[in-house]
Amino acid sequence: MQETLEQLNQTPGVLGSLIVGEDGIIVHAHAPGLDADTVGAIASAILNTVKKSIPRMGAGAFRGLMIETVEKKMLCHPTRLGYLVTVAAGPATLGLLRMEIATAVYRLNSLKITS
DSSP: OHHHHHHHHTSTTEEEEEEEOTTSOEEEEEOTTSOHHHHHHHHHHHHHHHHHHHHHHTOOSOOOEEEEOSSEEEEEEEETTEEEEEEEETTSOHHHHHHHHHHHHHHHHHOOOOO
16 A cells, blocks of 8 residues: 555655545555645545535446645545545646556555455
8 A cells, every 4th residue: 555655656746645434534644744634534525525416416436536726636536445535736747647546546456455
């Protein structure tokens, strides 16, 4: 998990990444300079609202969410471990960022977790 988040954070513009449960609890974080607990709580609250609304829209399965502001982007994608939340600087290249996130989601979903 740590290696995957570290690799994702090497993407130009990425400020940090974390895996957060639906309850807002951080599963794992590599987010130096970010308040991971706050980011996780905000992402969880938004994602839970969006996931409840999607069936009413008849839009199919949830695949991801992006919030874009002048200064930052927050991208959230489901994995089998929780939501992958990536925070990037405003000018980060979205195409490259999406490719790297897709790779990270694949890696996280492929991890063998042992007790």
